[in-house]
Amino acid sequence: MSSKIFIIFxxxxxxxxxxPSDSDQNEKYLVTWDFDNGWLCDCKGCMYGHHLCKHILACIDYMKFVNMALLDDPRAVFTPIEDVV
Incomplete structure (x- = not known):
């Protein structure tokens, strides 16, 4: 999946x-990391399940692949969407 991930901002x-979605390549998810909120994804699992989704984990793997680093443990800064709104 990491080869299909793009940094858009x-x-x-x-x-x-x-x-991209694993099941539908036409469906895309936006995953954001920022200093205020940590990791966020617009998928249902992240928004409603309040867990670190596979899209976030794919972005973390992508960052490792291209030798980028933000944090040692992204789980420490995961913010469920209900805490942000």
Missing amino acids: ADKESITFEV
Whole structure:
């Protein structure tokens, strides 16, 4: 999956990835990491299940693949969507 992930926005405070769905390549998810909220994804699992979804994990793997690093343990800064709203 990491070869199909794209960085669509980045600045000093955040980075946003576009991640394709495993089941439907036409469906895309937006995954964002920022200093205020940590990791967020617009998929149902992240928004309603309040867990670190596979799209976030794919972005973490992608960052390792391209030798980028934000944090040692992304689970420490995962913010369920209900805490942000």
